[in-house]
Amino acid sequence: MAVIIYAESDNNTYKKSSLEAITYGKDLANKLGTSTIAISMGTVGPQNLGTYGADVHIHCTDNSLSSFNPQTFANTISTLANNNSGDVFVISQTYNGKSIAPLLAVKQDAALVTGIVDIAETEGAFTVKKTAFSSKAIAHVELTANKKVLSIIPNSYKIEENGTEVSTTEQQVGSASANTTIVSTHKETGKIPLTEAELVVSAGRGLKGAENWHMVEDLANALGAATACSKPVSDMEWRPHSEHVGQTGITIKPNLYIAAGISGAIQHLAGVGSSKVICVINTDPEAPFFKAADYGIVGDAFEVLPRLLKRVKEVKGI
Amino acid sequence: MKILVCVSVVPDTTTKITFTDNDTVFNRSGVQFIMNPYDELSLTRALELTETTGGSVTVITIGEADTDPIIRKALAMGATDAIRVDASPKDGMYVAAQIAEQAKEYDLVFTGRESIDYNGGQVQGLVAEMLQWPLINVATQIDLENNEVVASRDIDGGREVVKSSLPCVISAQKDLCEPRIPNMRGIMMARSKPLNVVAATDKYDYTKVSKYELPPAKSGVKMIDAENAEQLIDILHNEEKLF
Ligand SMILES: Cc1cc2nc3c(=O)[nH]c(=O)nc-3n(C[C@H](O)[C@H](O)[C@H](O)COP(=O)(O)OP(=O)(O)OC[C@H]3O[C@@H](n4cnc5c(N)ncnc54)[C@H](O)[C@@H]3O)c2cc1C
Ligand SMILES: Cc1cc2nc3c(=O)[nH]c(=O)nc-3n(C[C@H](O)[C@H](O)[C@H](O)COP(=O)(O)OP(=O)(O)OC[C@H]3O[C@@H](n4cnc5c(N)ncnc54)[C@H](O)[C@@H]3O)c2cc1C
Numbered sequence: 001m002a003v004i005i006y007a008e009s010d011n012n013t014y015k016k017s018s019l020e021a022i023t024y025g026k027d028l029a030n031k032l033g034t035s036t037i038a039i040s041m042g043t044v045g046p047q048n049l050g051t052y053g054a055d056v057h058i059h060c061t062d063n064s065l066s067s068f069n070p071q072t073f074a075n076t077i078s079t080l081a082n083n084n085s086g087d088v089f090v091i092s093q094t095y096n097g098k099s100i101a102p103l104l105a106v107k108q109d110a111a112l113v114t115g116i117v118d119i120a121e122t123e124g125a126f127t128v129k130k131t132a133f134s135s136k137a138i139a140h141v142e143l144t145a146n147k148k149v150l151s152i153i154p155n156s157y158k159i160e161e162n163g164t165e166v167s168t169t170e171q172q173v174g175s176a177s178a179n180t181t182i183v184s185t186h187k188e189t190g191k192i193p194l195t196e197a198e199l200v201v202s203a204g205r206g207l208k209g210a211e212n213w214h215m216v217e218d219l220a221n222a223l224g225a226a227t228a229c230s231k232p233v234s235d236m237e238w239r240p241h242s243e244h245v246g247q248t249g250i251t252i253k254p255n256l257y258i259a260a261g262i263s264g265a266i267q268h269l270a271g272v273g274s275s276k277v278i279c280v281i282n283t284d285p286e287a288p289f290f291k292a293a294d295y296g297i298v299g300d301a302f303e304v305l306p307r308l309l310k311r312v313k314e315v316k317g318i
Numbered sequence: 319m320k321i322l323v324c325v326s327v328v329p330d331t332t333t334k335i336t337f338t339d340n341d342t343v344f345n346r347s348g349v350q351f352i353m354n355p356y357d358e359l360s361l362t363r364a365l366e367l368t369e370t371t372g373g374s375v376t377v378i379t380i381g382e383a384d385t386d387p388i389i390r391k392a393l394a395m396g397a398t399d400a401i402r403v404d405a406s407p408k409d410g411m412y413v414a415a416q417i418a419e420q421a422k423e424y425d426l427v428f429t430g431r432e433s434i435d436y437n438g439g440q441v442q443g444l445v446a447e448m449l450q451w452p453l454i455n456v457a458t459q460i461d462l463e464n465n466e467v468v469a470s471r472d473i474d475g476g477r478e479v480v481k482s483s484l485p486c487v488i489s490a491q492k493d494l495c496e497p498r499i500p501n502m503r504g505i506m507m508a509r510s511k512p513l514n515v516v517a518a519t520d521k522y523d524y525t526k527v528s529k530y531e532l533p534p535a536k537s538g539v540k541m542i543d544a545e546n547a548e549q550l551i552d553i554l555h556n557e558e559k560l561f
Contacts, residue, residue: 180480279554295553
C-alpha cells in the first residue's frame with residue numbers, strides 16, 4: 001500500500017498545485033497508515049519534495065516524457081505504482097492532470113473522483129467532497145473500489161513544509177512513444193496563470209472597452225495578481241479568451257477575487273463563487289454580485305480602481 | 319467519416335440547485351433540462367466536418383426516456399441518427415463504459431470538455447483509455463487533414479496544437495464554433511430519424527454519492543464607502559492578510 005502523487009513541473013519548477021497535492025497525499029497516507037511516493041517526469045524543480053511530504057521521490061528520465069502526452073504519462077505513473085504497490089493516486093487537476101487521471105483510473109481499474117476540494121474521510125467508507133453543479137453544490141462521494149484516483153482542485157489544500165528532505169531516485173520506465181504529436185505550443189509568458197493564481201483582479205462590461213483595462217492590469221500587477229474577465233468581455237475580444245471565468249470559462253478558487261463592473265450573473269458566479277474573499281465594485285447597489293461578496297463598494301470603477309492601486313502601492317512601498 | 323457525439327442532458331445554467339431525501343437526491347422537479355453546452359459545440363463541429371468531408375454523425379446519450387426531447391434536438395440540429403443507452407447514468411466510469419461499448423465502429427468520438435452537472439471532465443479520458451485510442455482534451459479548434467486530426471487545445475497558461483491519427487477521442491472547449499440552432503426543416507426531419515434504444519451493459523460500480531450539501535453561504539457583505547475605497551486595501555492587507 002502506498003499513496004502515489006504526480007508532481008508536475010513547468011519551466012523547471014514544480015507547480016504550486018503539485019506541492020498542494022503532495023501535502024494532501026501525505027495527510028491522507030497518515031490517515032491510512034502508509035507512505036507517499038512522489039513521481040516527477042521531464043524536468044525536476046528546485047524544491048525538495050520531501051519538504052512537502054514525499055517519503056520517496058522517483059524521477060523518470062525517459063526521453064518520451066520530455067513533452068506531454070496523456071497516455072505516456074499515465075502509463076509511467078501506472079507502471080511505477082505497480083512496481084511499488086501504489087493503490088491511492090493523488091493528481092492535481094491542472095489541464096494535464098485532467099487528462100492523466102481518467103486514463104490512470106482505467107489502467108488501474110480504480111474508482112475515480114475529480115473536482116475534490118477537501119481531504120478524504122477514511123473512517124468507515126472512503127469518502128471525498130467534490131464540487132458539483134458548477135460550484136452550486138458539494139457532493140460527498142464514496143469510493144468503493146480498492147484502488148482510487150483522486151483529482152484535487154488547485155488552491156483547495158494548504159501546503160505544509162515541515163517534512164524531511166528526501167533524495168531523488170532516477171529511473172527509466174521504458175514507456176511507449178506518444179500517440180499524439182505536439183505541433184506547436186504557445187504560452188503567455190511573464191503572466192501568472194489564472195488557474196494557479198492566489199489573487200485575481202477581474203472586470204466586466206462595466207469597464208466599457210478594452211482601452212480601459214490598464215486600470216485592471218495595473219492593480220493586478222501591483223498586487224501580484226492574475227487578471228480575469230466576464231464572458232461578454234472575452235466574446236467582444238476586449239480580453240483574451242483564456243481570461244474568461246465562469247460556467248463556460250475557467251473555474252477558479254483564489255484567495256482573493258476582486259470584481260469590477262461585473263453584475264454577478266449565476267453563470268459567472270459558477271466559476272468564481274468559491275473564492276475565499278470576494279470584493280465587488282459596481283455602480284449599481286442592486287447588482288446581484290453584492291449578495292455573493294464579502295466586501296462591496298458601490299461606486300464607479302473608473303474612480304475606485306485607481307484609488308485602490310494608489311493604496312496598494314503605499315502599503316507595499318512600491 | 320463516422321463521428322459519434324456524446325451528449326449529456328443537464329439542468330439549465332440558471333437552475334437553483336436543491337435536494338430531497340435527506341439531501342441524498344438531486345431535486346429534478348421544476349428543473350428545465352438542456353443539452354450540455356459543450357456537447358452543443360462538439361455536435362456542431364462534427365456536423366460542419368462531415369458536411370465538407372462526407373460521412374455521418376451519430377449522437378449517443380446514456381439516460382432514461384426523459385432525455386429523448388434533447389436527443390431529438392440533436393437530430394434537428396442535423397445528426398444522422400441517435401443511440402440512447404437506456405439507463406440512469408451512475409457516474410463517469412459507468413457512462414464511459416457504455417460509450418466505449420458502442421464506439422468501436424466509429425472514426426472519431428466527440429465529447430464536451432465537461433458535463434455541467436457533475437463537472438467530471440472525465441468521460442473523454444475514460445473512453446479513450448477503454449478503447450486504447452488517443453485523447454485530445456479541451457480542444458478549441460478541430461480540423462481534418464489527410465486522414466489525421468489537427469487540433470488546438472488549452473493547456474495551463476496557453477494553447478498547443480496537436481496531431482493524431484484516427485480513430486481518436488476529442489473533447490470540445492468553448493471557441494470551437496458557434497452552436498447551431500435547429501431550424502424548422504431540421505425539426506420536421508428529426509421526427510423520422512432513427513433513435514435506437516439499447517440496453518446498458520452492467521459495468522463498474524465504483525462510486526456512490528452519499529450526500530449533497532450547498533456551499534457555505536457568505537456571512538453577508540461588508541460595504542465600504544466609495545469615498546474611503548482605500549479602506550478595502552487596508553482590510554485585505556491587515557485583517558485578511560492576503561498580501
Ligand atoms: C449558457 C450560458 C453560459 C454563460 N457562461 C458565462 C460564463 O462562463 N462567464 C460569465 O461571466 N458569463 C457567462 N454567461 C453570461 C452571463 O449570464 C452574463 O450575461 C454575464 O456574466 C454578464 O457579464 P458582465 O457582468 O460583464 O456584464 P453586465 O451584466 O452587463 O454587467 C455590467 C455591470 O457593470 C456595472 N457597471 C457599469 N458601469 C460601471 C462602472 N463605471 N463602474 C462599476 N460598475 C459599472 C453595471 O451596474 C453592471 O452590473 C453565460 C450565459 C449563459 C446563458
Ligand atoms: C458523482 C456522480 C454522481 C452522479 N449521480 C447521478 C445521479 O444521481 N443521477 C443521474 O442521472 N446521473 C448521475 N450522474 C451522472 C451524470 O449525470 C452524467 O451523466 C455522467 O456521469 C457524467 O458526469 P461527469 O460529470 O462525470 O461527466 P463529464 O466527464 O464531465 O462529461 C464529459 C463529456 O462526456 C459526455 N457525457 C457525460 N455524460 C454523458 C451521458 N450521460 N451520456 C452521453 N454522454 C455523456 C459528454 O459529451 C460530456 O460533455 C452522476 C455522476 C457523478 C460523477
